[in-house]
Amino acid sequence: MLYKSLISLYGSSLAGKSAPKDDLIWHFAPSDDLRQFRVYALDALQQAKVFLLDHLAAAYTDTLHDAVSKQAEEVGVPAMAILGEVKLPAPIVWVEFDDRELGVARFERASPVTRHDDKPSGTGLRGYLLDDRHEGHLRITMFHHRENSRVVDPICALLVNRTPTGQLNYDDVEVELSRSVVDFRLRSGDTMEMIQGRRTVHQVETGYDLFIPYALFAMLVSPDLGGIIPTETETFTAKDTKTARKFGKSWILGAQKSHLTIRIGPQAAAHLAERTARLEFERQTVEERNGPVRHWVSEHERHYRSGKVVLVKGHHRGQAPDPNLPTRVMGPKPDAASFEFPATEAPN
Incomplete structure (x- = not known):
């Protein structure tokens, strides 16, 4: 779990107990800016209400994003605007999911975001730290732990x-660049052009997948929970706590002891199954080797350029569909899916 890794890493570094092999940036490019960021991040993580989406819950939430994105494009507004004003369930929230598994799900269902990809693009664990304690803005920090690599602080x-009325304005977003990470990248051999590219990628990924935590918050306050099942789960076990006391790891003792694991219920599972069946049906019907689905052709005349006219008797045409493949799938089409959430406040 990325949340636990960050708590341990940042706590160890601030206490002077982290190892260079686990925390390269702290030992290779130390700075006051880096220390200040980690003090802030550790404090925020310890206070945050924590949500962990399993791979099916993240995929289900992302199908909502696909549907809403198309609707948003048609009316010319950000996808977040379709959800409306969604309140965070706490002043500070952490939402985590497996980006690698999400990438596979997107690729398999032919999500619009993968239209130019030839393979899944997810690369590890991703977590959003949403800090709503400031009156003037919402701070969004996205952490991404890529596979086979160390945890590196976010570049921005x-x-x-x-707005003056207190509503979030997603057309007015500032990018706060991390000077400590920029310095680390320069010392590592990156050019400013490469650093700018990293910043752009991080900014785009943060903005695109920000929809997932907000859709989760909207579903949590819907009457039927939007097809999801939250379950309270132990984050740090009694053994973890005992070890932390023994070795003076106060950063673990000060963190949340439990989190909400988000899984899908029967309603969401049915929705994902319907989409999978529909995509398979559409894939098979467009392949040339399958030809058209078997259907009846009424008697008609066929006219040729030479003037010849031929009477074609009524007949069946095409191939019978696979008996295991539904020809009609109940539920909304991918480009017409609609999700409605009541304008209620999140529970405390």
Whole structure:
């Protein structure tokens, strides 16, 4: 779990107990800026209400994003605007999911975001730290732990400014660049052009997948929970706590002892199954080797350029569909899916 890794890493580094092999940036490019960021991040993580989406819950939430994105494009507004004003369930929230598994799910269901990909693009664990304690803006910090690599501090954070009435304005977003990470990248041999590219990628990924935590918050306050099942789960076990006391790891003792694991229920599972069946049906019907689905052709005349006219008797045409493949799948089409959430506040 990325949340636990960050708590341990940042706590160890601030206490002077981290190892260079686990925390390269802290030992290779130490700075006051880096220390200040980690003090802030550790404190925020310890206070945050924590949500962990399993791979099916993340995929289900992302199908909502696909549907809403198309609707948003048609009316010319950000996808977040379709959800409306969604309140965070706490002043500070952490939402985590497996980006690798999400990438596979997107690729398999032919999500619009993968239209130019030839393979899944997810690369590890991703976590959003949403800090809503400032009156003027919402701070969004996205952490991404890529596979087979160390945890590296994010290169930037997003500040979503508020309107005079207090609403978040997603057309007014500032990018806060991390000077400590920039310095680390320069010392590692990156050019400013490469660093700018990293910043752009991080900013785009943060903005695109920000929809997932907000869709989760909207579902949590819907009457039927939107097809998801939250379950309280132990984060740090009694053994973890005992070890932390023994070795003076106060950063673990000060963290949340439990989190909400989000899984899908029967309603969401049915929705994902319907989409999978529909995509398989569409894939098979467009392949040339399958030809058209078997159907009746009424008697008609066929006219040729030479003037010849031939009477074609009524007949069946095409191939019978696979008996294991539904020809009609109940539920909304991918481009017409609609999700409605009541304008209620999140529970405390």
